[in-house]
Amino acid sequence: MLGPRLIVVYSLLYLAVLFAIAYWADKRADQGRSVIASPLVYALSMAVYCTAWTYYGSVGRAAGTGVGFLPIYLGPTLIAMLWGTLLLKMVRVSKTQRITSIADFIASRYGKSQVLGGVVTVIAVLGVVPYIALQLKAISRSYTILQHYPDIPSRESLQNLPIMQDTTLYVALALAAFTILFGTRHLDASERHEGMVAAIAFESIVKLLAFLSVGIFVTYHIHDGFADLFDKASVAGVLTTHINFQTSDYETWYSLTILAALAVMLLPRQFQVAVVENSNERQIRRAMWVFPLYLLLINLFVIPIAIAGQIQFAGTGVDADTFVLTLPMAHAQEGLSLFAFIGGLSAATGMVIVETIALSTMVCNDLIMPGLLRRWTRLPPHVDFSRVLLAIRRSAIVVILLLGYLYFRVAGEAYALVSIGLISFSAVAQFAPAMIIGLYWRGGTYQGALAGLLAGFAIWIYTLLLPSFAKSGWLSADFLQHGPFGIELLRPQSLFGLSDLHEITHCLFWSMVFNIGAYLLFSLRRESTINEATQATLFVDVLKREAPSGVPLWRGKAEVKELISLAERFLGAQSARKAFELYAASRGAPNVEQLPADAATVHFAETLLAGAIGSASARVMVASTTAEEPLGLDEVLNILDEASQIRAYSRELERKSSELEAAGRELKVANEQLKELDRIKDDFMSSVTHELRTPLASIRAFSEILADDPEIELQQRKKFLDIIVTETERLTRLVNQVLDLAKIESGHANWRIEQVDLGELIGVGCEVNARLFSERGVRLIVELPEVTCTVSADRDRLMQVLVNLLSNAAKFAPENTGEVRVRLRRDGEILRVSVRDNGPGVPFEDQQDIFEKFRQGSSSSERPVGTGLGLPISRRIIEYFGGRIQVQSRPGHGAVFTFELPAMDGG
């Protein structure tokens, strides 16, 4: 039977397991076998986002507003898609600058300003301490409820139980102990809190399993699956609220989504686990889907539990926020009830531990150190600074937890605590402009960031915090209803007349208007200073390939010995010495004493210190031991200019080399084309030479025969001389045609375009060839239309084509029985001239080729007497005038050569 003692024993047992895991992980880290190097552990540690507010509160919200709980998880899911750039940038900047907290981050971005770090810390503490109080309350409340097992106390009966407050105090103290043990083991942020992260990842698993167990129990054990549950719900009439959207919900939906998206990046604990504790940038890629998946799983059973709770406890006054715990209790599930309690405990403790560590770092580095350092630089104490630092952090942890406890005691059941989750989100959302704009825009200045933060924070206090106090009854609600001094326009939750918005939406809207407005306005009022410009470049360009080295623009005198002793004071002699020795080795110096006292060494010392005391304080400390000569703005601009010139030059080089590459590719293609052309030319030359050699061979042979033998009889001599003459003519014709074709192909031919009457052209062409026909006994028949057919072309060239076709036909037509028919026809806009012969025809396989150079039907047995260039030339001429030429032939049945040309209008 569960009793108070048993619950405490189990709770302590759970905490002991956490200790064990953290201890084990720390040991492993010391041995160099880190467990948190796993991307899964990283993603799970991010799930510290899901606090008791998620664990218990989601069901409460779902019972009240239906799917209204979802934006809190939708926002992070959506922004996780941007982590590839946004989170990566934050992580890389933080690694190079040894940034230890979000306050440090913002301070560092705007020239390592101590004031800015302080302001961010104050906002974070004020915004988050109540949130811690909420966790403490969740622990003590769930403990109290479980104590009553198997009875279920109603909301009223839970109030003002004295024991509650006592447990809460113990819980706070136990958590403080844990946090101190695992949160402040080391000083340097580069030695991360591995034990803590491992424990947090474990807690994420526990709370998820616990919630899923309750969900499965409720859905499949109490009820019979989702369908059954929803059926019963609609009978009981509790379903309407869950499905119903009111129109005003849309703004709330969007603003909550945005708010949660910002919170998951900007809450100190989220910054701690996602950025400071990140051990490897590659983990981000995995977290981008594992973390949203986690959110999906933990939300799977929210609605079923809410519905089942409403069915179960209708009219009993049991708080919906407790359904996760009370449902198993109502069904006397002792083990499951305890598991549900442990799940809630893990959700709350995880948040408290990480948040407290993050806040204590901020309070120490950005609030207390600057003041202390100011005193110490004048009056150094004779103690080991590193011990002081640890003491400050440990005290800060205790103080923060006690503040949380105090707030819890004061606020109790007040409105101010119940709604603190979103109020807290709204407070940290004020970091967004300085943080996110500052990561992408160089122009943001210290004044801009400060003005934006203060303006946004002021609006937050006025529109959200004070009204929540008023609603808790700590302030008069008068100013809420009538505005301060009765000025209606200034009513906190209808500022400047903007009413009818949900208070969170209202606050988000106005705080962002003022925050971003002030940030831009003040940033644009003046140029960045040297410090700001340097830091801005380091932040904005951190992902660039030629990323800034981080070695600052610094000139002055420094003593390495003093830098070391400074580091020793804050880090302890041993670890400081070790760090410097490693650094000396990396710079190739034989020992620490021979390190050059240059800008890089000074920068190293400053970054080393930044890990311990924050970047702003580190800068002050290093400056106090070195004699820095201030650089003039001109000098800095020169150096920056030089750097940007180098960058521009390298970009130019890159561009040139890629141009060169492209040119190379083009050259390669051109070369291939040239090679192909060369091959074609080679073939052509080879064909031309062949065609030239053949007649030359005859000429030479007969010339030699005649020269050798003067006795050859006259008739034979005459015959041989005739052959020589014919072959010479053939040679001449060939040379002319080759030149002609070359001229046409190279585009150097002269075309004299005029109106050509095709009928008249055919008449003349036939006359010219009449002798050839009559010699061979071939009949020539001409068919012309009645109308004149005019084309626009070069008359001589067309004649060349026609004569070529006619002489071919005459040659191929059989002697004496041959018949050639020339026909001109008009077919719409096309004029066709065809020359038909009754010769052997053209084999199918040659019908394409004969218009190519030297392809005169090589496989046909009856080789025509010709150069093999007539048809190719004809084709080019006809195509030049926009027409085409083709052959139709059935071997053995003659051939028809046809060319067609576009008719001239009115022709």
Added chain:
Amino acid sequence: MSNTILIVDDEPNIVLSVEFLLKREGFEVQTAADGQAAIEMLAASRPDLMILDVMMPRKNGFEVCKEVRADPALSGLPIILLSAKGREVEIAKGLSLGADAYITKPFSTHELVAQVKEMLK
């Protein structure tokens, strides 16, 4: 008894000139106008030497050369390729296909006659 020489070429004027040259030297001459005709004539009667053009319709000189070399009945028949194709690859191809000599057009009549006489010794 005088030797018989087969002249294969699709250019009638080349055939005419070579025929005249060889007859003047006292050879018997047969002619064919393409590769296919040459193969048919070789089946009917075996000449003592063949002068063969390469670029011819129906069957080119290289193919004729190959067929002759594959035919045991025609073994030892001297072949002179007489071609307008004068590139080294073509000469090498002709010789590797079994021709005994390769003369490019335009050719020297003296050289051709000397080559024929040399081969018939």
